[in-house]
Amino acid sequence: MYFGVCTFTFCRTCYYPAMNHFDVIVIGAGGAGMMCAIQAGKRGRKAALLDHASKIGAKILISGGGRCNFTNLTANPENYVSQNPHFCKSALSRYTPQDFIQMVKEHRIAYHEKKMGQLFCDKSAREIVDMLVAECNKVDAQFLLECKVQEVVKTSPSPAKGEGFTIKTNQGDFSCESLVIATGGLSIPKVGATDFGYQIAKQFDIQVVETSPALDGFHLKQQFNDLMGVSVDALVTCGKTSFRENILFTHAGLSGPAALQASLYWRPGNSLTINFIPQVPLGKLTHWFQDYKRKGSKSEMRTLLKEWLPSRLADRFCEMELKPPTITLVQLSNEKIEEFCAKLQSYSITPLSTVGYNKAEVTRGGVDTNELSSKTMESKKVPGLYFIGEVVDVTGWLGGYNFQWAWSSGWAAGQAV
Ligand SMILES: Cc1cc2nc3c(=O)[nH]c(=O)nc-3n(C[C@H](O)[C@H](O)[C@H](O)COP(=O)(O)OP(=O)(O)OC[C@H]3O[C@@H](n4cnc5c(N)ncnc54)[C@H](O)[C@@H]3O)c2cc1C
Structure with missing residues (x-):
């Protein structure tokens, strides 16, 4: 009562x-x-x-x-x-x-x-x-x-x-x-x-x-401290879902809207595919570089890549994918150029985790x-x-x-x- x-x-x-x-x-x-x-x-x-x-x-x-x-x-x-x-x-x-x-x-x-x-x-x-x-x-x-x-x-x-x-x-x-x-x-x-x-x-x-x-971006295995603050328009794919927006390199890994969106679909162990130059098809991109080669360009690959990517990212990408990173276009075979362009448009990365709550x-x-x-x-x-x-x-x-x-x-x- x-x-x-x-x-x-x-x-x-x-x-x-x-x-x-x-x-x-x-x-x-x-x-x-x-x-x-x-x-x-x-x-x-x-x-x-x-x-x-x-x-x-x-x-x-x-x-x-x-x-x-x-x-x-x-x-x-x-x-x-x-x-x-x-x-x-x-x-x-x-x-x-x-x-x-x-x-x-x-x-x-x-x-x-x-x-x-x-x-x-x-x-x-x-x-x-x-x-x-x-x-x-x-x-x-x-x-x-x-x-x-x-x-x-x-x-x-x-x-x-x-x-x-x-x-x-x-x-x-x-x-x-x-x-x-x-x-x-x-x-x-x-x-x-x-x-x-x-x-x-x-x-x-x-x-x-x-x-x-989710919607938190990624921690990566690779250290990209040198790229901290670099942002680029990219197409990020996780499984069957792709988002085209900016990505941003951070001290922890990868952020920016496209990375955040991808984190909604990501499960531990999944990899992401990043297309760093989504605005042109692969064939066109490959021809663009091969054309320079045909014209006898003495430029380093990384110099030309800066036409497409922020300078620090272009340098880093060439360090990871070319030996030596200072290689000139004429020193690269057409097949190697094609392979390099394919990597630029489907770079695979396996995050450690998402950033967290x-x-x-x-x-x-x-x-x-x-x-x-x-x-x-x-x-x-x-x-x-x-x-x-x-x-x-x-x-x-x-x-x-x-x-x-x-x-x-x-x-x-x-x-x-
Ligand atoms: C930094 C940030 C930015 C965001 N920006 C956007 C945006 O711009 N656009 C967008 O669409 N979404 C955005 N979101 C997501 C969005 O805020 C949430 O999805 C949305 O607020 C969910 O609404 P809700 O009412 O379900 O929960 P909430 O807004 O989280 O409300 C839950 C409420 O429950 C209360 N509560 C929790 N536990 C208890 C408890 N034990 N007892 C009593 N009360 C409790 C909390 O105090 C809170 O007031 C953002 C989220 C964050 C974190």
Whole structure:
């Protein structure tokens, strides 16, 4: 029996043990969580967002270099990695980039397309957080910050309303009918990432696809310290998937957008193929060098290669592939030139690992989509329990796709909770 003071409508009669009752509790006040609470609130559901952090939307604030690449105009299921590539289709088609853009416009947030459909705020990612918080406030969704969950228990709080959940926290106990897990992935622990979502899945016997850091680039066996800071337009292929964008040599190995994208597909032991000169076909590139040779050029190969590659990379490539690296074009046979060009366009490298969760933009893997309804994100095993956003085994490419998944999956759950 409850003897304290209960201020909540549901407990007006104190018929049930006193708790702060909500129709919907969303654990994780990130992009997905806020979108879900907004949608639930619009349907008249009393929602609370519970987060252990003191700051709302920390990942949004640090995203896109502080300008938040909040969606991608071209987002479609092919831009996502999941054990079930079809799972994301329903949510992405029901809440599209245009839907989110509409909200951004309504809040008069100025934005621009940087490249390849990637939309960024003109000013600051803070505007996206402010917009979502304002929308949450509009529907009276309550924020419970610095709230540490100690236990989640499946209960039957109301014989009339059926089963629900009790969430025991450092701020007291809360109850709800629908519990939404929106605690994101493991990347960047220093801004609040935890394995909470996977632990809840485990508690309820829900399968989790093995997780790993992604969109983080690579550690390499070879040392390329001399190339640190060199960036070049390249085509990077991992398995059947290729990305053409810049790569950047770092003290650790390989970064830059094309390397980050490839890390989403990479598994330990896989090699990458790098085409350092993707803008011309192999035949044309070979002829270009052979033409110089025919004209009797006395130039060193590495000097001519600088027409195509940054100087330091050209030097290093010749050091690795030519003996001596100062060899002139006329000293090379046509076959050797052809071989050299083929190497430039399909250089194979086997990374040691990806860079890891401290740098990763996302976590690949997560709650197994076979366990969830693709329409509502509700667990098939545990009615009333939902998983949305990055915690689910749906991981997008670099370029605004991950936020679009957060919005779309949050929206889908918001229609059902
Ligand atoms: C540096 C960086 C830059 C990025 N830039 C972009 C970009 O420009 N575009 C893009 O599309 N994607 C970007 N991403 C990816 C994107 O931020 C995420 O995919 C997205 O934020 C996932 O949203 P979410 O709501 O699922 O999870 P999150 O945004 O991670 O939110 C999870 C929330 O849950 C809370 N939480 C975690 N554990 C607990 C717990 N135990 N108890 C209570 N609360 C908890 C966290 O504090 C957090 O508020 C970037 C990621 C990083 C790290």
